[in-house]
Amino acid sequence: MDLERVDQIIEKHNSEASSLIQVLLEIQSENHWLPKEALERIAQRLDVPMTRIQHIATFYKAFSLVPKGRHEVHICMGTACHVRGAPRILDTVQDLIGIKPGETDLDMKFSLQTVNCLGCCALGPVMEVDGVYHGKMAPAKTADILKNYE
Amino acid sequence: MSPILLKIDGAKVQAQEGMSVWEAAASVGIAIPSLCLHGQLEPYGACRVCMVEVEVKGWTRLVASCCYPVEPDLVVRTRSTKIDKIRKTILELLLAHAPDSPQLKAMGQEYGANPNRFEKEASFCVHCGLCVRYCAEVKKLNVVGFVDRGTRREIGFIPELAAKECWNCKECFPLCPTSALQAAYVLTEALYAPHPFPKS
Incomplete structure (x- = not known):
């Protein structure tokens, strides 16, 4: 992500320190992670200390300080999904992409994450890719879904 | 601004509005132990060592005295069996993180805290801030x-x-x-x- 885009986002929020989280969220959603250069620019332009940005960026799970892949795969491990076979879904997806939860593959295609409940237990087991929910998953169906992502 | 009258450990105390219970106690020479309180800094209420019992209209509550503002007719107890037991437990929990801290050790000794009560958690930082x-x-x-x-x-x-x-x-x-x-x-x-x- 280039710093010009960071500046644009900061200007959109009138360089207000109170918009810090909004600025961070916008960079996170466009870039999938928060690079250090971007954070330094924000600190300078919004006039907030780096310690504060660091505190916020590490406090909320929505932010990532390490590079993330182009597509984020979330697998629900909540109670309902768990009893309906989420561990098997997770195993299959791990084998397919070749990474463990919390990791990103080498060509930056997928990031895998387990989550605790996506709020649609009736659809369990649930897999979410880039905000799209895939309900009633079966280990055999995961490959069909993941191959649609480039 | 009229002074606020309150009772701390049985003694009548005059305090100004905006003072904390800790400050009011200190003004009459009652020392409440604390860890995260510092003269130049805003009270933070992180360590909870300064916990006291306050009584308002017959109801008692446990509060961190460094952050609790004085109010009229407040009854404060800074030492009692209950408070001492709570402080002892808090110190034992803090000692599980930093068993060799001189400050914690001294306070722990005063309240009879057993540094080995809880399993050691070697973070060393007690988040006093x-x-x-x-x-x-x-x-x-x-x-x-x-x-x-x-x-x-x-x-x-x-x-x-x-x-x-x-x-x-x-x-x-x-x-x-x-x-x-x-x-x-x-x-x-x-x-x-x-x-x-x-x-x-």
């Missing part, structure tokens, strides 16, 4: 801050800033009750890639 608040409020440098949350929360230096500011300041070092801060500083210095911190 003295370093973080001192750096932000007094020095306005913001070199050290909190990172992460919950059980994983810890203090962290911004290496680039630490390289510039810390060697000539180090005013937070004597504040740390457990020396976790010094350790964090040395670790930051060791991990700082370009070159060692300038020593001048």
Whole structure:
């Protein structure tokens, strides 16, 4: 992500320190992670200390300080999904992409994450890719879904 | 502004509006132990060692005296079997993190805290926030801050800033009750890639 885009986002929020989280969220959603250069620019332009940005960026799970892949795969491990076979879904997806939860593959295609409940237990087991929910998953169906992502 | 009358450990105390119970007690020579309180900093209420029992209209509550503002007809008890037991447990929990901290050890001895009651958790930092608040409020440098949350929360230096500011300041070092801060500083210095911190 280039710093010009960071500046644009900061200007959109009138360089207000109170918009810090909004600025961070916008960079996170466009870039999938928060690079250090971007954070330094924000600190300078919004006039907030780096310690504060660091505190916020590490406090909320929505932010990532390490590079993330182009597509984020979330697998629900909540109670309902768990009893309906989420561990098997997770195993299959791990084998397919070749990474463990919390990791990103080498060509930056997928990031895998387990989550605790996506709020649609009736659809369990649930897999979410880039905000799209895939309900009633079966280990055999995961490959069909993941191959649609480039 | 008329003074606020309250009772602390049976003694009548006159306090000004806006004072905390801790300050009111200190003004009549009643010392309430505390860890995270510092004269130059805003009260923070993190360590909970200054916990006291307050009674309002016959209802008793446990509050951190450093953050609790005085109010009329308040009845405060700073030492009682209940309070002493709570302080002892709090100190035992803190000692599980930093068993060799002189400050904690002395306080623990006073309240009969058993440093081995809880399983040791070698984080050393007790999250009193003295370093973080001192750096932000007094020095306005913001070199050290909190990172992460919950059980994983810890203090962290911004290496680039630490390289510039810390060697000539180090005013937070004597504040740390457990020396976790010094350790964090040395670790930051060791991990700082370009070159060692300038020593001048």
